Amino acid sequence: MNAQFKKGILELVVLISVTGRDMYGYELVSEVSKVIDVNEGTIYPLLKRLTNEHYFETYLKESTEGPPRKYYHLTEAGRIYTETLTAEWEEFYAKVEKFIRENARKG
Amino acid sequence: MPKLKNSYGKMHERDDNMTGTELMELLDKRLSILNETEREDIKQDYAQHIEMKMSEGMTEEEAVGTLGDIGTIIDETLMAYNIDPSYDKKSEAGQKIRKALNSEFAQKTGETLNKGLDAVHNAVKANSPEELIKLLVKIFGFCLGAFVLFVFGYLIVNLGTSMIRGILPSIFGLDRIVPGSIKLLYIIIFAILVFSAAYNFIQNGTNKISKDIQPADSGETVDVTDGAPKKEAKKMNDTSVSTKLFDIFVFIIKICVVFAILPCIFMLIGTILAQGFLAAAVFMGYPAIGLCIGCLGVNVCTITFLIFVFKLVFGERREKNEA
Numbered sequence: 252m253n254a255q256f257k258k259g260i261l262e263l264v265v266l267i268s269v270t271g272r273d274m275y276g277y278e279l280v281s282e283v284s285k286v287i288d289v290n291e292g293t294i295y296p297l298l299k300r301l302t303n304e305h306y307f308e309t310y311l312k313e314s315t316e317g318p319p320r321k322y323y324h325l326t327e328a329g330r331i332y333t334e335t336l337t338a339e340w341e342e343f344y345a346k347v348e349k350f351i352r353e354n355a356r357k358g
Numbered sequence: 359m360p361k362l363k364n365s366y367g368k369m370h371e372r373d374d375n376m377t378g379t380e381l382m383e384l385l386d387k388r389l390s391i392l393n394e395t396e397r398e399d400i401k402q403d404y405a406q407h408i409e410m411k412m413s414e415g416m417t418e419e420e421a422v423g424t425l426g427d428i429g430t431i432i433d434e435t436l437m438a439y440n441i442d443p444s445y446d447k448k449s450e451a452g453q454k455i456r457k458a459l460n461s462e463f464a465q466k467t468g469e470t471l472n473k474g475l476d477a478v479h480n481a482v483k484a485n486s487p488e489e490l491i492k493l494l495v496k497i498f499g500f501c502l503g504a505f506v507l508f509v510f511g512y513l514i515v516n517l518g519t520s521m522i523r524g525i526l527p528s529i530f531g532l533d534r535i536v537p538g539s540i541k542l543l544y545i546i547i548f549a550i551l552v553f554s555a556a557y558n559f560i561q562n563g564t565n566k567i568s569k570d571i572q573p574a575d576s577g578e579t580v581d582v583t584d585g586a587p588k589k590e591a592k593k594m595n596d597t598s599v600s601t602k603l604f605d606i607f608v609f610i611i612k613i614c615v616v617f618a619i620l621p622c623i624f625m626l627i628g629t630i631l632a633q634g635f636l637a638a639a640v641f642m643g644y645p646a647i648g649l650c651i652g653c654l655g656v657n658v659c660t661i662t663f664l665i666f667v668f669k670l671v672f673g674e675r676r677e678k679n680e681a
Binding site for chain 1: 402431435
């Protein structure tokens with residue numbers, strides 16, 4: 252898949268993953284890389300950016316094994332942002348889909 | 359130079375071979391602009407990632423490999439803080455100036471010594487006239503450099519002491535003892551610098567070369583073709599030589615600047631005194647207003663210079679506190 256496609260949609264997938272329940276970094280990374288095949292390392296800077304932009308809140312929680320884990324929680328701002336992004340994506344997708352279908356018929 | 363070849367050869371596949379510790383060191387180095395809590399937090403993320411992957415049965419290197427290109431990750435992390443990722447390349451000159459008196463210079467000296475020893479070893483081992491001639495040329499170049507440094511040092515020491523000798527009265531041989539002790543002080547400072555360089559050389563002379571290499575342009579993570587590593591190695595070589603020269607240049611300038619403090623302070627004391635006399639003379643009706651203004655100018659210049667030196671020497675510490 253085209254690298255630019257992935258990069259654009261990665262943010263949305265990350266946001267949607269956290270919408271349902273809070274996740275810790277590694278869990279989130281493995282969840283996202285199931286959907287989009289990216290280098291797992293590139294997700295961490297994205298999480299950092301979304302946290303810096305206050306779309307995420309983080310908190311530490313003890314785990315049964317190993318050191319405490321940093322959980323990501325979607326803020327209200329993050330929820331609104333996710334909705335906007337989703338709507339944008341759907342509109343974009345619909346347009347491109349329509350365009351492809353029309354041109355396929357012509358051909 | 360077998361050691362060098364190895365480290366350059368390894369470079370293009372560095373990401374696959376990097377251990378967790380190396381990754382942490384790289385993060386420390388390239389994210390040094392961030393404050394410590396943030397940096398530790400980021401390092402913690404990757405450390406945990408590697409740990410998790412290893413608990414799934416991967417080796418440490420494989421675990422680091424799953425992260426992808428480290429250069430890209432660092433660039434993106436910096437961008438998450440709205441920092442231009444090329445900042446550390448741009449301000450390299452500034453950092454060099456600040457670090458020239460400390461570890462940077464010492465490390466580079468260590469590297470240079472290491473290379474020189476390698477060259478001698480190779481030349482003797484190969485027993486070929488070409489290698490020996492090359493070595494002789496290098497030694498000649500080194501001697502020339504040393505001579506230039508010596509001239510510099512001579513100038514500085516004499517600038518610093520001759521003025522004092524002019525000011526001090528010649529009772530009890532004061533005009534000889536004080537400049538002599540200042541000369542001694544200069545020699546001690548120089549010796550300390552050389553010793554710290556040697557110490558750093560012993561500590562990380564050999565492995566410093568591979569560690570010091572900056573991650574190359576982190577655009578796309580395409581497979582490296584046969585031609586690429588050679589080209590890259592050449593590029594690295596050029597930059598390391600030029601940075602070394604630059605370091606030495608900066609170091610010389612810095613020494614000149616710092617060693618000029620003493621004559622500067624004496625001059626300041628002198629001109630402030632003169633200023634007082636001249637001001638008094640002006641009020642008494644002597645036509646000394648021009649001299650008085652000139653004196654003021656010298657005072658301001660000297661103070662500015664002293665502040666500049668102060669900032670140069672202590673600037674680094676303050677900046678660290680701000681970050």
